[in-house]
């Protein structure tokens with residue numbers, strides 16, 4: 001039995017806890033949070049779990065094999081470091097750290113201590129996103145031209161990181177996962193309508209190799225909830241709507257009719273209808289938590305290990321540089 005200790009049980013922690021609890025061969029033994037009311041809620045749901053306001057109680061407990069760090073991003077570095085130094089494997093929420101240099105230190109530490117370090121990039125465990133990757137890999141879309149991605153909703157507004165570090169994190173994780181590529185250049189503009197120092201909306205452009213472009217729009221001040229992508233290829237186009245439970249993926253067999261163009265020199269589109277790729281959906285968090293447990297049992301490197309975590313932080317650092325210089329094009 002793998003015993004897990006959770007540090008941080010605010011908004012997201014209970015979801016991580018529910019999923020680890022449901023996995024065979026592991027159990028959440030302890031939960032720490034600074035806020036007593038959060039612990040009372042946990043105790044009501046799971047009376048057998050030991051709760052504490054002092055996370056060090058978890059790190060000191062020799063029965064705990066692994067720690068899940070589900071606290072605000074700014075606290076990740078010190079909590080992950082202390083957990084690894086206490087001999088625990090670590091599952092940490094995204095972003096691994098707010099500085100790539102700190103993330104690199106954690107990678108070395110985990111390696112030195114022979115501990116698993118995994119970062120919760122939940123969309124890389126999402127069946128819909130995995131299906132899109134399969135479709136792209138098979139060449140069904142043809143050459144990818146561009147990807148539009150939106151993550152817009154009325155909050156939740158954070159006070160420790162901007163909407164770019166919070167929301168666009170996911171879009172960058174998904175797009176780099178889908179393309180298996182890192183951007184060459186980035187440029188970004190954003191604004192702080194609510195607070196002086198943190199952007200609450202942002203528009204980010206990423207240039208990838210092979211002339212693939214991507215635009216990400218993120219906002220916390222928005223009337224409706226939008227989570228999705230449009231991927232335009234030379235053969236087909238794909239719409240991914242993460243909110244639509246019925247038809248989350250729509251494949252448009254639509255594009256420029258080049259053979260007609262050769263004859264008439266006029267641009268026209270072919271339109272051979274739409275299809276709805278079938279996907280057996282599983283809760284992404286369950287798949288993610290199960291992967292962590294599998295990696296622990298089989299001593300495997302997680303798909304979203306420290307290196308992958310730092311990769312995304314490095315891209316975000318360049319995006320931040322561009323945001324701070326009003327959209328300057330920055331090499332990654």
Ligand SMILES: NC(=O)c1ccc[n+]([C@@H]2O[C@H](COP(=O)([O-])OP(=O)(O)OC[C@H]3O[C@@H](n4cnc5c(N)ncnc54)[C@H](O)[C@@H]3O)[C@@H](O)[C@H]2O)c1
Pocket residue numbers: 007008009010011012013032033034035038053054055070071072073075093094095120121122166
């Ligand atoms: N993957 C996703 O889709 C997703 C969604 C939401 C949040 N998250 C991530 O989860 C993390 C937490 O986000 P949240 O929305 O739950 O934040 P939150 O502010 O609601 O909760 C964080 C909790 O951590 C506790 N905490 C902080 N420092 C602590 C310490 N030293 N010891 C014990 N408890 C401590 C706080 O008391 C708080 O209750 C963030 O890294 C965020 O990016 C990921």
